[in-house]
Each structure stands twice: as structure tokens, then as C-alpha cells.
């Protein structure tokens with residue numbers, strides 16, 4: 001069996017993920033936001049690579065059922081109804097709606113994972129349920145890819161740490177497991193960092209969110225197993 005980690009989507013070539021089981025991780029904040037929105041009754045999330053693409057995708061959908069959401073530099077995009085805070089994804093705001101979401105790193109990573117099968121969305125917020133699903137994919141397929149969104153084309157500690165915790169959770173009892181170098185580094189990170197809170201709060205993303213007065217989102221994202229939903233991305237929709 002084999003697990004490959006990518007710390008950013010930059011190392012991917014077209015077709016690299018076709019037909020492979022993939023977990024996309026952007027803990028601060030896109031994957032936490034997607035999980036929360038679906039747990040609170042959103043019908044689907046459509047990830048967009050850019051704000052412009054989000055507007056175009058939304059214009060093809062029925063106005064009543066669609067909500068534009070997303071951030072630039074952590075703040076809500078002008079003219080959009082919601083930002084990228086998981087705390088905004090309340091049942092009242094997203095229940096029954098299709099959210100078209102554009103974020104700096106997370107939604108481009110999701111778009112890059114297209115062609116994977118399945119493409120799951122993971123974070124501490126759904127960690128236990130995610131690990132069970134990912135383990136089943138590893139057993140069925142014999143391999144798994146963890147694609148971290150990273151931050152501004154660089155490594156992001158909260159995503160790498162989550163990848164390491166996920167590998168440790170899914171590899172129990174597996175006799176022979178091959179890992180790429182990034183996967184080995186992700187596991188090593190879990191020896192250096194003790195808790196979700198330590199991983200998230202020490203991150204550059206957390207600093208940027210605190211500067212934008214959004215430190216509460218970091219605390220929200222650091223609490224594991226809030227939800228049991230494991231979002232799955234297929235045909236350009238996350239459900």
C-alpha cells in the first residue's frame with residue numbers, strides 16, 4: 001500500500017490524480033468551512049479557482065438557491081454574501097443552498113484535485129469520520145493521496161500536521177506501507193507538535209486571521225470531530 005502527500009498543489013501535473021483516492025486539506029479555513037456548511041444543511045458547494053469564476057458559475061444557477069462566498073486576504077470578497085468563516089455557515093445562512101466558494105488556496109486545491117476518485121475533504125472538524133473513510137479507500141485502492149492546499153504556494157503547518165495525523169490514523173495494522181518524502185515529513189511533524197491547537201495556533205495562517213480579527217475561526221477549526229460529514233467532490237460539486 002502507498003500514501004503520497006503533496007504539501008501544495010504545485011507539484012502536481014495534469015492527470016496525476018486521475019482515478020486516485022484523494023483527501024484535500026485546507027484546515028484554515030476552506031475545508032473547515034466546507035465541512036461546516038454541509039453539516040449545517042447546505043445542498044452543495046461549488047469550488048471556484050477565482051472570484052471571477054465564482055460569479056460566472058453562480059450566474060448559471062437559480063438565483064434563489066445560490067450563495068456566493070469567499071475571501072481574499074481572509075476578508076469577504078466585495079459583493080459576496082458570505083466570507084470564508086466556518087462560523088458564518090449557519091443553518092439559517094446556508095440551509096438548502098448551493099454555495100459557490102472562492103478562496104485563495106483551498107478552492108484552487110480542490111479544483112486541482114478534479115479527476116480524483118473519490119476526492120474527500122478533510123480537517124480536524126471531521127477527523128474521525130474522515131479517517132474511517134480514508135482507511136476504506138486505502139484498503140480498496142491500495143493507495144491514497146493527501147493534497148494539502150498550503151498557503152500562498154508554500155507549506156502550511158496546519159495542513160501538513162493534519163496529513164501526518166491522518167496517515168497515522170489510517171495505517172494501523174497495515175503491514176507494508178510505502179510513503180513519499182512529504183508523507184514521512186508529515187508524520188515527523190506529529191512528533192514535534194503535540195495537539196491540533198498547537199499546530200493551528202502557531203501557524204502563519206492563524207497570525208493572518210488574528211490580524212483580520214478572525215482568531216475565533218482558528219479556535220473553531222482546532223476543535224476535532226465537531227461533525228461526522230465527509231464531503232466528497234465529484235462533477236464539480238461537493239456534497
Ligand code: MLT
Nearest residue numbers: 028029030103104105106
Ligand atoms: C484559503 O483557501 O486560502 C483559506 O481558506 C484562506 C482563508 O480563509 O483565510
